[in-house]
Amino acid sequence: MAANSSGGMHDALLDNDFAGTDNLVSDWYIYETMEPAVSQDDMFPSVIPDCDPTISPRLYHICMAPISLVILVCLSFLVKRRRLHQSCWNGVPGLLSPANFLEEDGNRGLVAAVFGILFSSLCVLVLDRDPLPFITNSSQGTREYWKILALLYYPAFYYPLIACATIQHRLSYLLGCLLSWCHCVVHIWQKVDCPQSPKIYRYYSTLSYIPIILCLVLLSFWYPALLIRSFTTQEEALNMEVTGQGYYKKYLKAVLSKRPGKGSSTKIEESLLSRVQAYLHSYIYTPEDGFQIPxxxxxxxxxxxxxxxxxxxxxxxxxxxxxxxxxxxxxxxxxxxxxxxxxxxxxxxxxxxxxxxxxxxxxxxxxxxxxxxxxxxxxxxxxxxxxxxxxxxxxxxxxxxxxxxxxxxxxxxxxxxxxxxxxxxxxxxxxxxxxxxxxxxxxxxxxxxxxxxxxxxxxxxIPLQSGTSSHLFKIIQNMWPFWLTLVVAVIVQNLAAHYQFLEQHPLRKELTNRRALYIVTYLLFPINVLVGVLGGVWRMVISGLYNSVHFCQLDISLLIRGVETFDPGYHAYCHYLKIEVSQSHPVMKAFCLLLLQPARPERPSGLQTSNVEEGIQLMQPKKVPPSRARFKQSRARWWLAYTLLNNPSLTACRKTALSDPTANGTQLSPPEP
Structure with a gap:
């Protein structure tokens, strides 16, 4: 009977357990019915099936890659290089330059759009299962190799989009229109056909392609505008135009036309509103006449x-x-x-x-x-x-x-x-x-x-809203004598330093009551250690916040002076400035363009004012019409002096020329008796 009773109790316990399980299951389903706003797809985004667009990425790249290569070859034959074999096809074709990165004029927005497409494509392929579109269902071991190959494939794939604008020819603009339209239509078609994907989030693929589509839309309007402009502007004028000539003249004109303000308009004490405006202007880039960023x-x-x-x-x-x-x-x-x-x-x-x-x-x-x-x-x-x-x-x-x-x-x-x-x-x-x-x-x-x-x-x-005290409030409440001691110690030191240990004279400030100063310094040493701990925590917090906020700025170093070269970002920025200044100095370029200008026939009506000569006339207090030869010589000397003054790095290149007494038109005068 004992065995039977124990068996019955065991069965009863099992029945109770199953009943409890049924209750939990019923509670679960009851809870699910209480949340009708949450759909099953939102809770389980992985159930989204793979979508195969009408034009798959593999088919798109298989068709567009050969077309891009053919366009690049055609453009290369259009602009022949005559440096290697002049007798072969009247010149050997060469690879086109993507853009004149050291010049200031040109299609800057178009180049930026192509770089935006290239970078967005690289961001997308990092998370793709098939980084190289030609190869599908790649294994985990070979996927990294395909990613490295894709880093070289995508720049070559989008190379014709940027090279079509470099030639400045109607045929290249037409090819650029067709190429940009094809890319843009295919990308929009793919995202309209398959807006959702199971990768990370259902709409992540579509949202990540928005910069690519926007840049392609910009190219789709930019190339037709260039094509229309080529028909409205004479082709000879486009070919004879020197890149950057307009900017260099505008920069020089803006520099030479500056006049110092009459009187002193600066105030010793500025208002708070003017300080706020100056601070905001230091963070907002506003275009400036005569200057444009590289x-x-x-x-x-x-x-x-x-x-x-x-x-x-x-x-x-x-x-x-x-x-x-x-x-x-x-x-x-x-x-x-x-x-x-x-x-x-x-x-x-x-x-x-x-x-x-x-x-x-x-x-x-x-x-x-x-x-x-x-x-x-x-x-x-x-x-x-x-x-x-x-x-x-x-x-x-x-x-x-x-x-x-x-x-x-x-x-x-x-x-x-x-x-x-x-x-x-x-x-x-x-x-x-x-x-x-x-x-x-x-x-x-x-x-x-x-x-x-x-x-x-x-x-x-949350503790203030709920009316409960958090652990932090409890710690602060229990340690209030400690915090009060630190606050009082800091206030006492500041008051004593201001009223007892500092003697203020009209022209100088001196230390006084040095014995009391030494005594207070010794007695407050333990308390200042605790104050230093709080200061160290604050230093760590403010350093982390400051460095994280300014991490993207390369024009400042996050290290102290003397070890700035160990900061790779600031190191790259400094050397970048050297190349930009030494190779794209506007005054130097304007001087070189002035030397390259063809000689104009003399006219009896006098000098014809140009944008460059306008700056020289601004520098002259009185307009005295000199002779033509004298004016050419003075203009050459003035430009040379101004260039060397604003670009001292050219001085070392002229050491051999300066040793010649007849350099730059300088004539030896006969010795005076």
């Missing part, structure tokens, strides 16, 4: 902005939907576990069945976490964009200072502004460095600002 900087800013968008999109779709899924799938059973660990406060922890209030509390916590993440991401994007705009302002001031020869205003020690192996390498990689630093800076900022926002929300905001 093409390489435009490319770096463009790709950096696209990098901010791509990284922010990836951070957003990788975290926020997951938090929403967790919040939608939160059940009372999980809340009971969180209450037992003390992560969620509960009024009746002994009653696990009544957890409705705690469930709402957990959902509120997850919603707060989502808000903190989105707010920190938006703040990081705004700060990074502001720092990039600040880079434009600083770059303009640095370039203008180097144009004037003020090397020490930019660098902490004297530099020779001439090309070198290291400078050329840094100049080539500057735009890529700026883009990479923008990506890393945004990631670092997001981690730091998200942790700070979560700490502030859960330690201050």
């Amino acid at each position: 093409l390489k900087l435009i490319l770096s800013i463009t790709t950096a902005m696209i990098a901010i968008y791509q990284v922010a999109l990836l951070l957003l779709v990788a975290v926020v939907p997951t938090i929403q899924i967790v919040r939608a799938g939160m059940t009372k059973d999980i809340v009971v576990l969180l209450v037992q660990f003390g992560l969620v406060p509960s009024e009746n922890p002994a009653v696990p069945g009544d957890m409705e209030k705690e469930l709402n509390t957990v959902k509120y916590y997850l919603w707060s976490l989502e808000v903190c993440y989105i707010c920190s991401l938006v703040l990081c994007c705004l700060l990074t964009c502001a720092m990039l705009l600040r880079t434009l302002v600083m770059h303009r001031s640095n370039l203008k200072a180097l144009y004037q020869g003020a090397v020490l205003d930019v660098f902490y020690k004297a530099h020779i502004l001439r090309p070198s192996r290291q400078a050329i390498v840094c100049w080539m990689s500057f735009a890529a460095f700026q883009t990479a630093f923008a990506c890393l800076g945004l990631l670092i900022q997001q981690v730091i600002f998200f942790i700070c926002s979560v700490a502030f929300t859960f330690l201050f905001v």
Whole structure:
């Protein structure tokens, strides 16, 4: 009977367990019915099937790659190189230059759009299962090799898009129109045909292709505009036009036409509004007459902005939907576990069945976490964009200072502004460095600002809203004598230093009461150690925040002076400036263009004023009509002196010429008796 009774009890316990399991299952389904707003697709985005567009990426690249290659070969034959074999086909065709990166005029927006397409394509292929479109279903071991090959394939694939604008020919513009239209139509068709994909988030693929589509739309309008302009403008004028000539003349005219202000309009004490406006202007780049930023900087800013968008999109779709899924799938059973660990406060922890209030509390916590993440991401994007705009302002001031020869205003020690192996390498990689630093800076900022926002929300905001005291408040409440001691010690030291240890005279300040100063220094040493600990924590926090915010700025170094060369970003920026100033100095280019101008026949009506001669006339207090030969000689001497004064790096190149007493038109005068 004992055995039978024990068996009956065992069966009863099993029945109770199954009944409890059924109740949990029924509670689960009841909870699911209570959340009708959350769909199954939102909770499980992986159920989205793979979509095969009408024009697959493999078919698109198989068709467009040969077409791009044929267009590139045709353009190369159109512009023949006559340096190797002049007798063979009247010149050997060569590879076209993508853009004149050291010139200031040209299709700058078109070049920036192609670089934006190239960088966005590289961002997309990093997360693709098939980085090389020709090869599908690649294994995990060979996928990295295909990614390396794709890094070389995509620049070659989009090469004709940028090379069509370099030739400045109607046929090249026509080919550019057709090529950009084909790329644009195919990309739009693919995304309209398959807007959703199972990769990371259902709309991530479509959102990540937005910069590519926008840049292709820009090219689709830019090339037709160039083609129409080629028909309205004479072809001989386009061929004879020197690249950058208009900018160099405008820059020189703006420099020479500057007049110092009459009287002193500066005030000793500026108002608060003027200080705020000056501070905002230092972060907002406004165009300036006679000056435009170099093409390489435009490319770096463009790709950096696209990098901010791509990284922010990836951070957003990788975290926020997951938090929403967790919040939608939160059940009372999980809340009971969180209450037992003390992560969620509960009024009746002994009653696990009544957890409705705690469930709402957990959902509120997850919603707060989502808000903190989105707010920190938006703040990081705004700060990074502001720092990039600040880079434009600083770059303009640095370039203008180097144009004037003020090397020490930019660098902490004297530099020779001439090309070198290291400078050329840094100049080539500057735009890529700026883009990479923008990506890393945004990631670092997001981690730091998200942790700070979560700490502030859960330690201050939520306890104040709920009326409960957090652990931080309890620590501060229990340690109030300690904090009061530190505050009093700091206030006493400042008051004593101001009233007892400092003797103020009208012209100088001296130490006084030195014995009392020594006594107070000795007695307050232990307390100052504790104050120093707080100061060290604040130093660590402010250094992390400052360095993370300014991480994307290459015009400043995050290291102290003397070890700035160990900062690769600042090191690349300094050498980049050397190449830009030594090879694209506007005054030097204007001087060279002046020398290359053909001689004009003399006219009895006098001098014909041009944009360059206008600056010379501005420098003359009185207009005295000299002879033609005398004027040519004076103009050559003036241009030479002005060029050497604003570009001292050319002085070393003229040492042999300066040793000749007859150089630059200088004639030996006979010795006086």
